[in-house]
Amino acid sequence: MTQVTTVDVLVIGGGTAGPMAAIKARQKNPNLKVMLLEKANVKRSGAISMGMDGLNNAVIPGYATPEQYVREITVANDGIVNQKTLFAYANNSYAMIEELDSWGVKFEKDENGDYAVRKVHHVGTYVLPMPEGHDVKKVLYRKLKQNRVIITNRLVATRILLDGEGKVAGALSFDCRSGEYNVIRAKAVILSTGAAGRLGLPASGYLFGTYENPTNAGDGYSMAYHAGAELSGIECFQINPLIKDYNGPACAYVTGPMGGYTANAKGERFIESDYWSGQMMQEFYEELAGGKGPVFLKVNHLAEETITNIETILHGNERPSRGRFHEGRGTDYRKDMVEMHISEIGLCSGHSASGVWVNERAETTVPGLYAAGDLACVPHNYMLGAFVYGRLAGESAAEYCAATQLGEVDEVQVEAERQRIFAPLAREHGLPPSQVEYKLRRLVNDYLQPPKVTKRMEIGLARFEEIRADIQNIVASNPHELMRAAEVRFILDCAEMAARASLFRTESRWGLYHQRQDYPEQVNDEWRVHVQVKKGADGRMTLFKRALEPYLVEPQEAEKFIYQHLRIRPETVPE
Amino acid sequence: MTHTIDFPVKVNLESCIADKGCTVCIDVCPLDVLAIDPATGKATMKYDECWYCLPCEKDCPTQAIRVDIPYLLR
Amino acid sequence: MNTELLSLLPLPLATRLIDADATVRRIALIDLLDEIDPEEAESYLVSALADPAAEVRLEAARQLEAQDSPEVVTGLLGALQDEAREVREAAALSLSAVKNAAIGTLLLQHATHSDAEVRTAIFRALRELRLPAAEAPAIYALADTHASVRREAVAVLGWLKTSAALPQLVALAGSDSDAEVRRAAIGALGFASDAATLPALEKALTDTDWLVREEAATVAGKLGLRELVPALIAALQDSFWQVRLKAARSLGRLKDDRAVTPLVESLTHTMSNLRKEVALALGEIANPAAAAGLEVVLDDPDTDVRKAARLAYGRIASQLN
Numbered sequence: 001m002t003q004v005t006t007v008d009v010l011v012i013g014g015g016t017a018g019p020m021a022a023i024k025a026r027q028k029n030p031n032l033k034v035m036l037l038e039k040a041n042v043k044r045s046g047a048i049s050m051g052m053d054g055l056n057n058a059v060i061p062g063y064a065t066p067e068q069y070v071r072e073i074t075v076a077n078d079g080i081v082n083q084k085t086l087f088a089y090a091n092n093s094y095a096m097i098e099e100l101d102s103w104g105v106k107f108e109k110d111e112n113g114d115y116a117v118r119k120v121h122h123v124g125t126y127v128l129p130m131p132e133g134h135d136v137k138k139v140l141y142r143k144l145k146q147n148r149v150i151i152t153n154r155l156v157a158t159r160i161l162l163d164g165e166g167k168v169a170g171a172l173s174f175d176c177r178s179g180e181y182n183v184i185r186a187k188a189v190i191l192s193t194g195a196a197g198r199l200g201l202p203a204s205g206y207l208f209g210t211y212e213n214p215t216n217a218g219d220g221y222s223m224a225y226h227a228g229a230e231l232s233g234i235e236c237f238q239i240n241p242l243i244k245d246y247n248g249p250a251c252a253y254v255t256g257p258m259g260g261y262t263a264n265a266k267g268e269r270f271i272e273s274d275y276w277s278g279q280m281m282q283e284f285y286e287e288l289a290g291g292k293g294p295v296f297l298k299v300n301h302l303a304e305e306t307i308t309n310i311e312t313i314l315h316g317n318e319r320p321s322r323g324r325f326h327e328g329r330g331t332d333y334r335k336d337m338v339e340m341h342i343s344e345i346g347l348c349s350g351h352s353a354s355g356v357w358v359n360e361r362a363e364t365t366v367p368g369l370y371a372a373g374d375l376a377c378v379p380h381n382y383m384l385g386a387f388v389y390g391r392l393a394g395e396s397a398a399e400y401c402a403a404t405q406l407g408e409v410d411e412v413q414v415e416a417e418r419q420r421i422f423a424p425l426a427r428e429h430g431l432p433p434s435q436v437e438y439k440l441r442r443l444v445n446d447y448l449q450p451p452k453v454t455k456r457m458e459i460g461l462a463r464f465e466e467i468r469a470d471i472q473n474i475v476a477s478n479p480h481e482l483m484r485a486a487e488v489r490f491i492l493d494c495a496e497m498a499a500r501a502s503l504f505r506t507e508s509r510w511g512l513y514h515q516r517q518d519y520p521e522q523v524n525d526e527w528r529v530h531v532q533v534k535k536g537a538d539g540r541m542t543l544f545k546r547a548l549e550p551y552l553v554e555p556q557e558a559e560k561f562i563y564q565h566l567r568i569r570p571e572t573v574p575e
Numbered sequence: 576m577t578h579t580i581d582f583p584v585k586v587n588l589e590s591c592i593a594d595k596g597c598t599v600c601i602d603v604c605p606l607d608v609l610a611i612d613p614a615t616g617k618a619t620m621k622y623d624e625c626w627y628c629l630p631c632e633k634d635c636p637t638q639a640i641r642v643d644i645p646y647l648l649r
Numbered sequence: 650m651n652t653e654l655l656s657l658l659p660l661p662l663a664t665r666l667i668d669a670d671a672t673v674r675r676i677a678l679i680d681l682l683d684e685i686d687p688e689e690a691e692s693y694l695v696s697a698l699a700d701p702a703a704e705v706r707l708e709a710a711r712q713l714e715a716q717d718s719p720e721v722v723t724g725l726l727g728a729l730q731d732e733a734r735e736v737r738e739a740a741a742l743s744l745s746a747v748k749n750a751a752i753g754t755l756l757l758q759h760a761t762h763s764d765a766e767v768r769t770a771i772f773r774a775l776r777e778l779r780l781p782a783a784e785a786p787a788i789y790a791l792a793d794t795h796a797s798v799r800r801e802a803v804a805v806l807g808w809l810k811t812s813a814a815l816p817q818l819v820a821l822a823g824s825d826s827d828a829e830v831r832r833a834a835i836g837a838l839g840f841a842s843d844a845a846t847l848p849a850l851e852k853a854l855t856d857t858d859w860l861v862r863e864e865a866a867t868v869a870g871k872l873g874l875r876e877l878v879p880a881l882i883a884a885l886q887d888s889f890w891q892v893r894l895k896a897a898r899s900l901g902r903l904k905d906d907r908a909v910t911p912l913v914e915s916l917t918h919t920m921s922n923l924r925k926e927v928a929l930a931l932g933e934i935a936n937p938a939a940a941a942g943l944e945v946v947l948d949d950p951d952t953d954v955r956k957a958a959r960l961a962y963g964r965i966a967s968q969l970n
């Protein structure tokens with residue numbers, strides 16, 4: 001019942017970054033055997049399953065420079081960035097757009113065929129809409145086939161295999177339909193399993209009503225952790241402004257350039273922050289809870305032609321069931337504002353900053369292990385960042401393979417993992433995975449949802465330990481449920497990291513993402529550092545500070561001025 | 576009397592061609608919640624874990640699928 | 650289907666491809682690309698374009714999307730005349746995703762096809778390829794009887810930035826019966842800061858369709874045509890605030906002092922989007938005469954208007970120092 005396969009490069013997660021990594025590894029060295037391993041089906045997996053509304057962070061010559069972009073993300077992420085990794089993104093952003101365009105991905109262009117970049121922020125111009133962006137996955141699939149990438153679907157990776165020297169030797173996985181155990185030996189492994197999107201419980205109470213694609217349970221965060229890699233910025237949670245209950249994006253970046261905006265109950269804009277960030281979420285949260293709340297998406301002041309256009313995009317791309325949801329509630333963009341809410345918490349460097357620590361070559365701190373996309377710590381990276389880091393990871397891994405021997409397989413680890421994964425199938429009675437997951441995620445809401453409080457998080461940690469015991473009692477009656485059981489463990493690891501990293505950073509930063517009631521101030525002297533999480537030699541979770549790399553570009557005084565100035569409330573504007 | 580539960584994913588048994596070899600929706604579903612119903616030979620929702628993302632509906636060659644928003648969110 | 654080719658396939662798929670039941674054959678085509686290499690799959694799909702059953706031909710046309718070998722393109726061009734409407738549509742869609750410039754000549758041979766749908770599809774595909782050889786056929790197609798063909802031909806020329814087509818584009822912008830063609834033609838002029846385009850833009854700013862007026866206001870700013878400032882100022886009184894907004898944005902880009910007073914007057918419009926754009930434009934022009942007007946919106950109920958006003962106010966203040 002055990003299948004053993006040997007490849008050169010193994011890419012885990014075939015959503016956005018993963019396919020790009022696999023294609024680029026093959027293009028870098030066509031002699032390599034490259035496997036793309038996916039829990040769902042590469043054709044329609046991941047965050048961009050149904051396409052994307054647009055690029056939120058395009059650095060296109062004539063509209064923005066890499067330096068300007070790096071400065072803005074440095075300010076938006078409150079200074080806690082490794083600018084080298086941001087530059088690696090920004091410098092390669094335009095070439096990636098051009099390449100995707102040549103592959104057939106559709107970006108909005110004006111009547112002269114020039115990219116129709118939109119100004120959404122007051123300072124930089126980074127938004128490139130994709131009104132016909134629904135075919136991204138189709139294009140990627142075609143390229144995977146052309147480049148002869150080996151594709152395996154419905155395999156759930158659970159652990160990274162390490163050899164005696166601590167370098168990567170492959171990964172362990174099982175088939176969520178047949179239940180077959182799969183050992184894949186590889187010289188290099190690229191993790192691109194997306195965000196930890198099933199961490200908090202959506203307010204609807206529905207386990208799968210998440211903002212993120214719920215296949216992404218934080219699998220890669222957990223696998224990297226157990227492989228001994230450093231993770232960073234875990235305390236900088238992801239929280240998004242979403243359509244209430246539907247829990248999908250509204251999406252301000254689509255409607256913004258067309259004249260729509262986020263408003264309070266009076267129909268007025270209230271957001272002072274310029275860039276989607278923790279500060280912005282803080283303002284959103286306050287308005288939501290305040291006297292002028294709740295919060296709405298407002299487009300009912302736009303012309304019929306514009307609204308029809310918005311509907312075509314929002315109901316055809318990205319989360320196309322938005323239209324169906326509005327219909328069910330009797331909401332009409334022409335007349336009504338759309339009620340919004342904030343999402344449950346998650347971990348995601350695509351939107352905020354939590355992830356596996358990588359350098360500008362997408363290398364983690366474990367030899368042979370690479371990371372790209374939402375789970376790699378490169379703040380505010382979004383979809384284009386996933387593609388760029390996918391490329392960097394694929395190319396770096398291909399180079400690494402040339403100078404590396406296949407690692408020995410540790411039979412003890414293989415056997416131990418088999419026992420661990422398949423235990424729920426062998427149990428005759430116990431707890432259903434869905435109930436353990438529900439309770440765990442409800443506890444995440446109760447104890448970790450910002451504003452954060454020390455005592456609450458400590459209680460949370462104790463309750464998580466009880467869940468860890470409950471997991472020894474989970475039963476599964478088929479491989480599908482076994483997959484859900486494995487996911488509960490990934491979620492638990494992420495919850496523990498989220499609590500410990502949040503407790504470690506005894507200050508407040510990033511607005512709502514890390515607002516600590518008992519440490520309300522931002523303390524730059526002590527906390528202008530990265531907070532790292534790592535599995536210690538004793539098998540326990542350790543936390544430590546990592547100094548910031550020196551900045552390559554200083555945020556300009558003028559820019560800081562504009563940002564700070566923008567935050568001033570009207571009543572305090574000096575005469 | 577047996578009660579059947581109203582699942583969000585509805586398959587039109589007339590137009591579904593799973594009995595002729597089609598597994599498109601079952602293949603593409605990211606959450607792997609669809610399967611062939613042994614009783615009918617047609618596609619059906621096996622696990623109530625739908626993300627209302629719609630690849631099943633979009634890719635079905637005969638437009639046999641209709642996904643409703645799950646009741647808890649409606 | 651070619652039996653020599655079939656012998657290469659793993660059996661189950663091979664038998665399904667020649668099954669007596671068309672639906673079975675159709676599904677086999679869907680699975681083809683998952684099981685064999687794309688080049689091989691291509692030849693099966695092309696031969697399936699001649700299948701007796703429309704549903705099989707439809708699937709083949711769909712699955713061939715963006716495949717761009719000459720065989721595929723020839724096959725899809727043939728399918729553009731299929732008796733079944735959905736096959737024709739699928740073929741057109743698949744052709745429009747082709748990215749290989751080398752097959753442009755093949756497409757061009759059909760630029761005067763008798764079916765308007767085919768001509769539209771051809772020009773849509775040509776737009777993406779940006780082939781200089783498409784210029785003459787596209788100019789010819791600007792006089793097509795079908796608006797959809799004219800619209801795509803305009804795009805071909807706009808993307809190629811063909812100066813030789815300017816007179817025709819100008820004419821179309823002013824007089825085409827279809828508003829979308831007029832709008833596209835005005836947009837296509839965005840590469841030519843030529844005196845010849847001035848009358849066209851001026852006229853378009855008073856077009857009966859607001860989307861044409863909006864496009865003209867945008868293009869005026871993109872081209873930086875100061876001669877259009879008076880017309881843009883007039884557009885600040887448009888009955889559609891959306892047109893006013895684009896006019897304000899373009900006036901900001903043109904940085905012309907004549908616009909200051911009319912812009913300040915627009916700061917009190919009820920639509921906050923417009924107030925914001927006007928404040929931003931005043932910031933770009935940075936003329937001290939706007940200071941008093943801007944002060945009023947420093948405590949506008951809308952945050953974005955306030956932000957824009959503060960930015961503008963700051964720019965003016967820093968100029969005074």
Ligand SMILES: Cc1cc2nc3c(=O)[nH]c(=O)nc-3n(C[C@H](O)[C@H](O)[C@H](O)COP(=O)(O)OP(=O)(O)OC[C@H]3O[C@@H](n4cnc5c(N)ncnc54)[C@H](O)[C@@H]3O)c2cc1C
Nearest residue numbers: 013015016017039045046047157193194350373374382383
């Ligand atoms: C609803 C939504 C809207 C968005 N809108 C925008 C936008 O408009 N613009 C923008 O720039 N960005 C947007 N983003 C962000 C952007 O989509 C992501 O940053 C990017 O796609 C992440 O790519 P990824 O490869 O890291 O993850 P994904 O594309 O999610 O891929 C992760 C893959 O890993 C697989 N996987 C998970 N666990 C395992 C395992 N254990 N074994 C094997 N495989 C596994 C999953 O099935 C999945 O296919 C949006 C995101 C969402 C969710």
Ligand code: SF4
Nearest residue numbers: 591592593597600635
């Ligand atoms: S894709 Fe459509 S036809 Fe095929 S199995 Fe699913 S429902 Fe049936």
Ligand code: SF4
Nearest residue numbers: 604625626628629631
């Ligand atoms: S909507 Fe998405 S999750 Fe639901 S059944 Fe269809 S493909 Fe699966």
